[in-house]
Each structure stands twice: as C-alpha cells, then as structure tokens.
Amino acid sequence: MTATKTNDDLALLHKASAFLWSEADMLDAKDYDAWLGLWMPGGRYTMPIGDSEDFDNALNLCHDDDKMRRDRIARFQQGFSISSAPPAETVRTLSRFVIKAVDGDEVTVHSAEHLIEDKFGRQRVWAANVRHMLVATGDGFRIRNKVVRLLNSDGMLNSFSYLF
Amino acid sequence: MLKKEKDMSLAMPRFRDLDALYSPDAKVATPMYEDADLFKEEMERIFRRTWVWVAHDSELPDKGSFKLSNVGLEPVIVVRDRKGVVHVLVNRCRHRAATVCEVKKGKTSSFQCPYHGWGYGLDGSLRALPYPEQYGDDFSKDSHGLLRLRTESYAGMIFATFNEEIEPLADFLGPVRKWIDLFMKQGGGFPIKVLGEHQFTVPMNWKIQLENTTDAYHFPVVHKSFMQSLDGDTEEIFNFLETGKGYVEDLGNGHSVMVMIPELVDLDQNLDEPIPERFLELAQELREEGYPEDQVRKIVRAVGGAGFNLNLFPNVSFSLAFFRVLTPVNVERTDIRHIAIGMDGGPAAANRMRLRLHEHFQGPMGFGSPDDAEVWERVQRGTKGGEALSVLVNRGMVDEQQGPDGPLGHISAETGMRAAYAMWKRMMSA
Numbered sequence: 362m363t364a365t366k367t368n369d370d371l372a373l374l375h376k377a378s379a380f381l382w383s384e385a386d387m388l389d390a391k392d393y394d395a396w397l398g399l400w401m402p403g404g405r406y407t408m409p410i411g412d413s414e415d416f417d418n419a420l421n422l423c424h425d426d427d428k429m430r431r432d433r434i435a436r437f438q439q440g441f442s443i444s445s446a447p448p449a450e451t452v453r454t455l456s457r458f459v460i461k462a463v464d465g466d467e468v469t470v471h472s473a474e475h476l477i478e479d480k481f482g483r484q485r486v487w488a489a490n491v492r493h494m495l496v497a498t499g500d501g502f503r504i505r506n507k508v509v510r511l512l513n514s515d516g517m518l519n520s521f522s523y524l525f
Numbered sequence: 526m527l528k529k530e531k532d533m534s535l536a537m538p539r540f541r542d543l544d545a546l547y548s549p550d551a552k553v554a555t556p557m558y559e560d561a562d563l564f565k566e567e568m569e570r571i572f573r574r575t576w577v578w579v580a581h582d583s584e585l586p587d588k589g590s591f592k593l594s595n596v597g598l599e600p601v602i603v604v605r606d607r608k609g610v611v612h613v614l615v616n617r618c619r620h621r622a623a624t625v626c627e628v629k630k631g632k633t634s635s636f637q638c639p640y641h642g643w644g645y646g647l648d649g650s651l652r653a654l655p656y657p658e659q660y661g662d663d664f665s666k667d668s669h670g671l672l673r674l675r676t677e678s679y680a681g682m683i684f685a686t687f688n689e690e691i692e693p694l695a696d697f698l699g700p701v702r703k704w705i706d707l708f709m710k711q712g713g714g715f716p717i718k719v720l721g722e723h724q725f726t727v728p729m730n731w732k733i734q735l736e737n738t739t740d741a742y743h744f745p746v747v748h749k750s751f752m753q754s755l756d757g758d759t760e761e762i763f764n765f766l767e768t769g770k771g772y773v774e775d776l777g778n779g780h781s782v783m784v785m786i787p788e789l790v791d792l793d794q795n796l797d798e799p800i801p802e803r804f805l806e807l808a809q810e811l812r813e814e815g816y817p818e819d820q821v822r823k824i825v826r827a828v829g830g831a832g833f834n835l836n837l838f839p840n841v842s843f844s845l846a847f848f849r850v851l852t853p854v855n856v857e858r859t860d861i862r863h864i865a866i867g868m869d870g871g872p873a874a875a876n877r878m879r880l881r882l883h884e885h886f887q888g889p890m891g892f893g894s895p896d897d898a899e900v901w902e903r904v905q906r907g908t909k910g911g912e913a914l915s916v917l918v919n920r921g922m923v924d925e926q927q928g929p930d931g932p933l934g935h936i937s938a939e940t941g942m943r944a945a946y947a948m949w950k951r952m953m954s955a
Contacts, residue, residue, distance in 0.1 A: 408890060410721060418873060420721025420865045420880050423890040432754040436892055442750035444899035481906070515629065517726045517860055520895035 370460065377470045377495060378458045380502045385455050385474075388524050391448065393434040396524070401496055401503045402427050408525065409508065411515040422514065437522070448522035449480035455491065466497040467505065474509070474525060488512045489525055543954055547946045551919035551939070558730040558908045558916075564856035571839055571952045572597025573687045576697050578841035578850060579603050579613055582681035583718040583869060584630065589647060592630040595852045596674065596685055602626050602636070603683060606647035613685035614649040615672035625671070636671070649673045680705045681717060682841070700930040701780045704835045708843045710792040711866075713827030714820065718869035720880060723888025726860045727898045729905040731839075731853040732949070734861060737897065738836040738844055739773050739783035739941025741766055742920065747900055751892040754885075758801055762786055766937055771833075773921070773940040775931035779838025779948025781941030785845075789832025796822045804828065810874045824868070828875050829882065836941055838948045847883060857905055863887040863894065918942040 387396045400406075408422035416424050425433060440446045457473040474489045490510045495502040509525040511518070546554045546563075556563060579594040580603040591604035593616065600616040602625075616624045618638035625636040625645060635652065636645045643654045649671035657664060674685040677694035679702060684694050695702065709717050727734070737743070745752065745766050752760050765771050765785040773783045784790060796819070800808050804825045811821045830846025842849045848864040865883040867876040886893035908916075921938020934940035 410723075417877055418880070420723070421884055422723070422888055423884055424881070429885075433892070436750040436754060439750060439753065441753065442892075442896050443747065443903075444895040445750075481902075515724075517724045518889045519725055519727075520889050520898040522895060 373463070373468065374458060374460055377460065377468060377493075377502070378455075380495065381455050381458065381470065381472060381493060384504075385453050389451050389453055391437070391523070393437060393524075397430060397434060399502075399504050400427070400430065401505045404494075404505045404507070406430055406524075407506070407508045409510060409514065412510075416508075422511070422518075433524075442522075444520055445522040447480075449478040449485075451476055451478050451523050453477070453525075461492075468495045468497065468502070469493070470495060476525060478521075478523065480522075485519060487525070491525075543950050547950050548915070551922060551943050551946070552915035552917060553732075553946065554915055555908050555912050557732065558905060559856060561856045564730075564853070566953065567949075568597045568853065570955065571949070572853070573599075574952065574955075575688065575691065575839060576677070576684040576686050576694055577839065578682060578837070579676075579685050580611075580683045581717070581719050581848070581864070581866075582611075582678065582683060583716070585611060587632060589632045589634055590630075591626070591633060591647075593626065593628075596687065597853065599687075600624065601674065601685065602671075603685075604633075604647050610648070611676055611678070611683055612648050613674040613676045613683075614645075615674070617672070618643055619651065619669045619671065620654070645671050680709050697778055698780070698837075699778060700776045701778075701782075701835065701837060704776070704782050704833070705843065707791055708831050708833075708835060711827040711830050711846060712868050713792075713824040713871060713875065715868035715871040717866050720865040720867040720876060720883075722865065723863040723883075723891070723894070724860065725889050725894065725898060726854065726858060727901050728857055729859055729901040730856060731851055731859040732945075733901045733904050734849075734851045734859055735836070735839065735945050736918065736939075736942045737901070738834050738842040738849060739781045740939070741771065741773070741783055741785060742937040742939070743900070747896045748893050750896065751886060754892055756803060759803060769936060771936035772928075772933055773936065773938050774928040774933040775940055775944035775947075777931055777944075779945045780836060781944040782833055782835045783936070783941060784833045785936070786832030789829075792827050792831060793823070796826060800825055804878075807874055807878055811872055814872060814874070816872065824872065824875050827868070828878050836945070838945050846879065847887060861894075861898075918946065 384399060406425040407416050409416055410420055410422060413419040436442050437445045453474060453476040455472045455474050459471045460468060461471050462469040470493045472491045474491050476487045478485050492508040493504060494506040496505050546557055577596045579601060580592055584592050585605040588605055588607050591602055594601050594603050602614045602616050605611050616626055618625050620641055620643050623638055623640040625638045644652045646652050651666045651669045674687055675689055676685045679694055679698055752763055770787050771784040773781060775781050788795060808821050808825045811824060835843040840851050847866060850862040852860040854860055865880060867879045888894050918939040921934040921940060925932045925934040925940060932940055
C-alpha cells in the first residue's frame with residue numbers, strides 16, 4: 362500500500378463518516394423529508410431479526426422499499442399515531458467506521474450505533490451494527506441499502522417511534 | 526406494622542371480595558392492574574392451574590427440536606423427543622436449580638446442566654450424573670427428572686399445564702375449536718407454519734393486553750395512522766366499526782371471538798369472487814409458477830388472513846393473520862409476541878407477501894403495534910390516579926343477545942372482556 366493510496370482511503374473514510382454523521386443528525390432532529398432525499402430509489406431500509414441475510418424471505422423488524430419508507434414518514438408526521446405524537450427524543454452516535462468494500466461507485470461502510478431514547482422521562486439504550494451501501498454521486502453520497510442489526514433483535518424489544 | 530403489610534394477601538378483606546375487584550355490572554377495580562400480591566395469586570390460581578399456550582407444532586419440526594417458553598412465570602423447554610412426542614419441561618436442574626438450556630431454539634439430543642453435569646433426556650428423564658455413589662444406593666434417578674407438565678395440543682397449538690386435574694384441552698377449548706379450524710384455513714390448503722416473531726415488552730399489567738384482542742372500539746382511533754397507509758379498498762375492509770356487520774361473542778371459559786369481516790370468516794367460501802386489486806400481482810405470479818386457477822384463488826384469498834380475532838384465556842390469541850402471546854413478567858410488565866405464520870410448503874411469493882403484511886402492522890417497527898403498546902402503557906400510567914375509580918368494560922351490555930355459544934354483542938361491545946373477567950373471577954374463587 363502506497364502512501365497515496367492510504368491518503369485516498371482516509372479521505373474516503375472521512376467523507377463517508379461525515380455523510381453518516383450528517384444522516385444521524387437528521388434522524389435525531391427528525392428531519393425526515395431531508396432524510397428521504399438521501400436515498401436512491403429502489404433501496405431498502407432493513408432491520409433484520411437475528412442473523413438472517415435473506416431479508417425478502419424472512420421476518421424483519423422492517424424491510425422498507427421506497428413506498429414503505431414514505432408511508433412510515435407520513436405516519437410519523439401526520440400526528441395520528443399516538444406513539445409518535447409526540448415521539449421519543451433520541452441522541453445517537455455513530456462510530457467505528459470501517460470501509461468494507463469499494464466497487465466502482467459503490468461503497469460499503471460498517472459502523473456502530475449507540476442510541477438513547479427518552480419518553481415519559483424514561484431512558485432506554487440501544488446498540489446496533491449498521492451496514493450502509495452508499496453510492497458516490499457528484500456532490501457526495503446517496504444511500505442504496507441500509508441494514509441495522511440491533512443487539513437482541515431476536516429477543517424482547519420495545520416499540521420504536523423513530524428510525525435508527 | 527411492617528409485618529401486617531407483608532401479610533396482605535387474598536386473606537385480607539379487600540381481596541376476599543372478588544365482586545369488589547370485578548363487579549357484576551362489569552367494572553374493574555384499579556388494584557386489578559397494580560397490586561403485586563394479587564398478581565402473585567393470579568400466577569398461582571390461573572397460570573398454574575389452566576391450559577397455557579407454549580408453542581406451535583411447526584416450531585418443533587424434527588426429533589430433538591426444542592424452544593424455550595413460559596408457563597406463567599415459570600421458564601419451560603418445549604421439546605420433541607425421538608418418538609415425536611412433545612414434552613414441556615421446567616427449565617431447572619433437579620440438583621441445584623441452574624437452567625439446563627439457555628438457547629432460545631434449536632436441536633439437541635439431550636440437556637446437560639452446566640453446573641455439575643447432570644444430563645437429561647429429551648423427555649426430561651435424568652440419564653446420568655457424575656459420581657452418583659455419593660448419594661447412596663437408594664438414590665432414584667427416576668424421581669429426579671426435569672419437572673414435566675401435562676401437555677396436549679389442538680390443530681398444532683401446543684398447551685401445557687401444571688394442573689393434573691384439569692379437563693382435557695379439547696373440552697377447555699369447547700366451541701373455540703371450530704374457530705381455530707376456520708383460522709387455520711389461511712394456510713390456503715397448506716399446513717400452517719411459524720415464519721418468525723416480533724417481541725416487545727410493555728410496562729403494563731397482563732390483563733390490559735387480555736382486554737385488547739377482541740376490542741374493536743379502539744381500532745379506528747389507535748390505528749388511524751395504519752388505516753391511512755392502506756389503499757382505498759383495504760381501508761374499507763378495516764373500516765369494520767363503521768360498516769357494523771361484525772359482532773363479538775363469548776365462547777365460554779374466558780374465550781371470545783370478534784368477527785370484523787364476516788365475508789372472510791370462512792376462507793374456503795366465495796372463491797369465485799373477483800380477486801382484490803392488491804392481490805392481482807401475486808395471483809399472476811402464482812399462475813406463472815404453474816399453480817392451477819382454483820389453487821391460485823384459494824392461496825390468494827388466504828394470504829391476507831381470516832376476518833376475525835379469537836382470544837383465548839389466559840395467554841394466546843389468533844388475530845387476523847398471526848398469533849399473539851402474552852407472558853406476565855410482573856404486575857406492571859408483560860412480554861408480547863406477535864408470531865408470523867405462513868404456508869408450509871406453499872409458494873414463496875405468498876409467504877413473502879404475508880411477511881410484508883406482518884411487518885406493516887406488527888412489532889416494534891410496525892404501523893400498529895407501537896400505538897397499541899403506547900395506549901396500554903397509558904392505561905397503566907393512568908391507574909396511578911383516582912384509585913377509587915374503576916375501569917369500565919360494560920360497553921354493549923344494553924343490547925347483548927344470546928348467540929350460539931354465549932352472549933353476543935355489537936362489534937364494539939366489550940363482551941370479550943367480560944368473558945375473560947368472568948373466567949378470571951371463577952378461577953380466582955376456585
């Protein structure tokens with residue numbers, strides 16, 4: 362590995378990290394319209410159960426295509442869902458960014474997510490391994506697929522009024 | 526003073542009078558949701574004495590298949606032995622009480638205690654222990670097997686009980702059996718198979734969930750945001766409170782049924798009707814896979830589930846297209862499982878559709894369950910105020926009729942809750 366290559370790798374890591382932090386900031390701020398704009402059409406937002414990879418043929422916590430993502434956001438925003446009106450507040454950090462693969466304009470990034478939610482003055486802590494498949498575009502990235510594997514995804518959870 | 530408080534139990538006057546807890550005019554007293562001593566009595570008098578659902582047959586596909594479950598507060602292992610017989614065993618070593626299994630589901634040939642190595646067969650019998658001679662010659666392995674519960678099943682639904690005296694499961698279910706048979710038709714000609722489950726815990730008393738499965742009254746309010754995410758035709762179907770063709774019926778022994786969509790009660794009927802638009806794509810896919818037209822129609826009609834909810838006392842219900850299971854944890858906490866089901870050996874495309882429909886409403890990220898969980902928690906929070914007030918489950922008593930199997934009320938009547946509380950009272954006074 363040459364020094365130049367290393368610099369390129371670090372630049373990509375930095376650029377991808379900045380993108381994921383900005384996504385995390387949108388999700389904590391519940392700026393969902395902006396978040397929808399980050400996506401490539403046809404991508405899936407998936408929260409699997411256990412270690413399944415065949416998401417289409419398995420039960421997931423969610424496995425949203427374009428329409429489901431929009432319906433989900435509409436549900437959050439319209440004010441008729443008691444669990445999301447008001448929703449829990451969240452503060453999250455993403456870290457442990459690793460570029461797992463680069464294939465043409467596609468970049469696969471793994472990260473660790475820690476999220477704390479607060480509702481009714483009761484705080485809950487969640488942790489997840491996250492896999493983003495990003496597509497490099499002129500001005501940055503778009504999300505092609507995102508897989509969030511919660512710890513204990515096949516155990517007892519609570520209801521979520523927000524996105525990971 | 527301390528001692529007196531500690532002795533508070535059913536023996537104390539306020540629990541001796543069960544009418545004060547659930548009155549003849551269908552009002553539930555606040556302590557029913559928050560009294561820890563009453564909860565202990567319920568676990569003893571109800572969950573240890575009746576049939577409790579533990580598993581579906583398809584979760585134990587092979588010899589040696591097992592899953593962990595609960596009967597009330599007690600952790601159990603449900604396991605299929607080498608002869609195919611299903612056993613329900615308390616998950617506790619007979620030596621020093623360690624659990625013998627902490628794997629949620631899987632396949633094994635035996636259970637071995639991790640502490641001192643006592644080994645048990647799939648039927649719970651004690652097979653071997655290290656250095657047995659230190660127990661003397663009269664030690665009997667036969668009397669040191671894992672505690673085994675009485676186990677019976679109906680239509681693949683496996684129930685267990687600590688009560689050796691209780692009536693057979695079939696009698697306990699009574700008229701519920703015909704509804705279970707109807708529910709299982711959503712296999713579309715294939716056996717029903719568990720496809721996965723959503724699990725969430727809610728800070729509420731278990732009876733708040735028990736009240737919910739045959740409560741149509743809440744649906745258009747709590748699930749408005751779900752309704753809004755449906756296409757027009759489907760929204761019309763879920764608008765059962767407005768159309769008012771359904772009903773709720775008390776089926777005895779605490780069980781009840783709520784018919785929401787009468788035309789979807791028997792999925793083998795009306796197969797000639799036009800296929801709803803939302804299933805057209807699936808129908809075409811099945812035709813292209815080579816399924817004959819009559820089978821396509823049967824599968825497509827079954828894929829959305831049945832048109833009713835069936836609530837069994839005390840811990841399982843059959844809700845449109847899934848099983849709902851409640852497990853009491855403590856007086857103010859209950860674990861809920863929403864089990865997705867599909868067609869065993871059926872077309873993958875149909876099962877995929879069922880999975881997506883399940884994810885749409887159910888579970889921690891569903892468009893429905895989080896709102897249910899929120900209002901259930903709000904009930905628990907609300908009971909902290911106005912201790913002297915009661916919870917009303919008297920809706921629809923005004924025009925309740927006698928149905929084929931019991932009292933029958935308006936679709937929005939609280940007939941199912943009254944069925945459950947009548948059984949609650951019967952068991953708590955026995």
